[in-house]
Amino acid sequence: MTRTCVPISGKDIASARKMADSALSSGANLVEIRADLITGADADSIKKSFSDILGRSVITLRSSAEGGRSGLSGAERERWNRAALSLGAAFLDLELDADRKMVESLADAKKRVILSKHMMDGWSPDALSKALSECCRLGGVGKVAAKVSDVCDGVRLLESWSGDTASFCLMGMGPGAELTRALAGKIGAELVYCALDEKSLVAPGQLTLEMQKRVLTEDSIVVGLIGHPLGHTLSPGMHNAAFKELGMPGIYLPFDVPDESSVGGFMRGAAGLGARGFNVTIPYKEVAFAAVDHLDDEARRAKAVNTVLVEEDGSLRGFNTDIFGFSEALRAADCDPRNKRVLIIGAGGASRAAVIALWKMGAKIEISNRSPERAEELVKSMRVFLKTLPLDALQGEKPYSLIVNATPVGMRGFGGSPIVPDKLIASAEAVMDMVYNPQETPLLSAAEAHGVKAIHGLDMLLHQGAKAFEIWTGTKAPVEVMRKQLMGAIG
Numbered sequence: 001m002t003r004t005c006v007p008i009s010g011k012d013i014a015s016a017r018k019m020a021d022s023a024l025s026s027g028a029n030l031v032e033i034r035a036d037l038i039t040g041a042d043a044d045s046i047k048k049s050f051s052d053i054l055g056r057s058v059i060t061l062r063s064s065a066e067g068g069r070s071g072l073s074g075a076e077r078e079r080w081n082r083a084a085l086s087l088g089a090a091f092l093d094l095e096l097d098a099d100r101k102m103v104e105s106l107a108d109a110k111k112r113v114i115l116s117k118h119m120m121d122g123w124s125p126d127a128l129s130k131a132l133s134e135c136c137r138l139g140g141v142g143k144v145a146a147k148v149s150d151v152c153d154g155v156r157l158l159e160s161w162s163g164d165t166a167s168f169c170l171m172g173m174g175p176g177a178e179l180t181r182a183l184a185g186k187i188g189a190e191l192v193y194c195a196l197d198e199k200s201l202v203a204p205g206q207l208t209l210e211m212q213k214r215v216l217t218e219d220s221i222v223v224g225l226i227g228h229p230l231g232h233t234l235s236p237g238m239h240n241a242a243f244k245e246l247g248m249p250g251i252y253l254p255f256d257v258p259d260e261s262s263v264g265g266f267m268r269g270a271a272g273l274g275a276r277g278f279n280v281t282i283p284y285k286e287v288a289f290a291a292v293d294h295l296d297d298e299a300r301r302a303k304a305v306n307t308v309l310v311e312e313d314g315s316l317r318g319f320n321t322d323i324f325g326f327s328e329a330l331r332a333a334d335c336d337p338r339n340k341r342v343l344i345i346g347a348g349g350a351s352r353a354a355v356i357a358l359w360k361m362g363a364k365i366e367i368s369n370r371s372p373e374r375a376e377e378l379v380k381s382m383r384v385f386l387k388t389l390p391l392d393a394l395q396g397e398k399p400y401s402l403i404v405n406a407t408p409v410g411m412r413g414f415g416g417s418p419i420v421p422d423k424l425i426a427s428a429e430a431v432m433d434m435v436y437n438p439q440e441t442p443l444l445s446a447a448e449a450h451g452v453k454a455i456h457g458l459d460m461l462l463h464q465g466a467k468a469f470e471i472w473t474g475t476k477a478p479v480e481v482m483r484k485q486l487m488g489a490i491g
């Protein structure tokens with residue numbers, strides 16, 4: 001099993017010791033005492049203050065040449081490191097480029113040397129693989145930390161290592177690098193570095209100890225949300241609360257994939273490294289539909305995929321749990337649209353999910369979209385018979401029983417006032433807004449002002465998430481825990 005290591009810094013020895021105690025009592029396997037970052041940390045003070053935990057410590061005196069703060073000369077650093085070893089440190093962390101001679105002269109203690117290389121100015125797969133092989137050959141544990149530019153780069157980083165049996169540690173640093181840490185257990189890494197808590201997250205891409213501990217074994221469940229941009233997402237909090245509640249070895253991360261041409265490659269790469277599945281959000285639900293190998297019936301019908309399961313043979317199966325989420329939200333609100341006139345505004349992925357859910361419930365559906373040709377295209381590609389009408393025709397329409405907003409209008413940061421004429425809102429039995437942030441959108445406020453039932457998008461988010469959780473884990477989702485977490489997050 002992969003071991004966790006929490007870097008310890010601190011303005012002085014006492015605060016560093018406190019932090020180390022906190023990490024070890026919270027379940028860290030090792031602490032890395034960054035002696036170069038702790039004021040007044042010399043061999044004597046380390047001996048005095050850390051003697052009882054040195055057997056669970058990595059001692060690092062990073063040279064200024066390698067981005068650390070130690071001003072000691074080569075010979076002084078060697079003396080210092082030898083002293084740390086003789087005091088009983090579990091490991092010393094040395095540098096491939098700066099410490100070759102020291103590593104040779106410490107050959108007897110090779111097993112207790114973590115040999116590190118930082119590739120912060122770029123790397124190629126060849127250079128990375130060569131550096132990590134060399135670190136593994138010369139040290140007891142070979143470690144490479146490399147800069148990644150996004151989550152796709154993180155996948156390329158892990159793919160660059162052939163994964164022989166040597167003790168290694170390979171981590172990305174930068175946006176999206178959390179995935180490289182979450183997969184440490186699956187790629188068979190000996191060690192992974194993580195932060196004690198949210199406050200101590202210093203290296204971009206680190207996970208907290210609590211999150212990291214959940215995914216240290218080969219059978220852990222690594223999933224996440226593909227989209228761009230992902231600033232507003234509530235899904236990681238909701239799913240991580242579910243994993244925590246059930247004590248499952250799982251983690252859910254944001255996967256911000258910057259361009260649509262990378263979505264398929266990212267899914268296949270992450271799946272090959274052991275990811276269990278994905279959620280997909282704006283603007284990639286149709287891209288995901290085209291990228292998967294198999295589809296469940298509803299996703300095929302909707303031509304939009306919001307959930308992907310990596311099958312045992314590595315193939316990708318697409319689902320559309322928005323359909324279930326939408327139906328559940330209506331059911332929870334006691335809204336039965338059977339044989340009733342329903343208006344959907346919007347003709348994107350969310351609208352497609354609503355069409356299928358409402359069609360199965362026996363509603364008489366009409367669609368209105370800003371670009372009428374997209375509504376026509378929806379009807380044609382889904383092979384459904386329903387009326388489409390331009391937005392400016394709504395004013396003359398008879399009352400609808402249910403009105404559904406499937407556009408981002410009203411979303412935090414997007415803004416906009418309700419597209420539907422007020423008289424239609426006032427005459428409806430219920431209005432549903434798929435927008436879930438804020439909970440109280442201008443459309444739902446208008447409905448409530450007329451005494452019309454308002455159905456919140458948060459309920460749909462909750463139930464589509466619960467269904468996806470069940471697809472990935474085969475376990476019933478703790479819906480109430482997920483709901484509580486969502487409500488807390490949204491305020």
Ligand code: NAP
Pocket residue numbers: 281282283285322325345346347348349350351369370371374406407408409411416419434435436457458460461462464
């Ligand atoms: P999408 O595929 O990008 O489609 C967006 C739709 O909104 C299109 O029909 C677009 O019209 C229309 N639209 C965009 N801006 C507009 C504006 N200013 N005025 C009028 N119409 C506008 O997005 P989606 O995946 O369908 O998602 C739509 C919304 O549903 C998002 O806010 C999303 O967060 C929400 N959603 C919520 C849940 C949930 O669980 N609660 C699930 C899925 C989606 P054009 O065709 O003219 O561009």
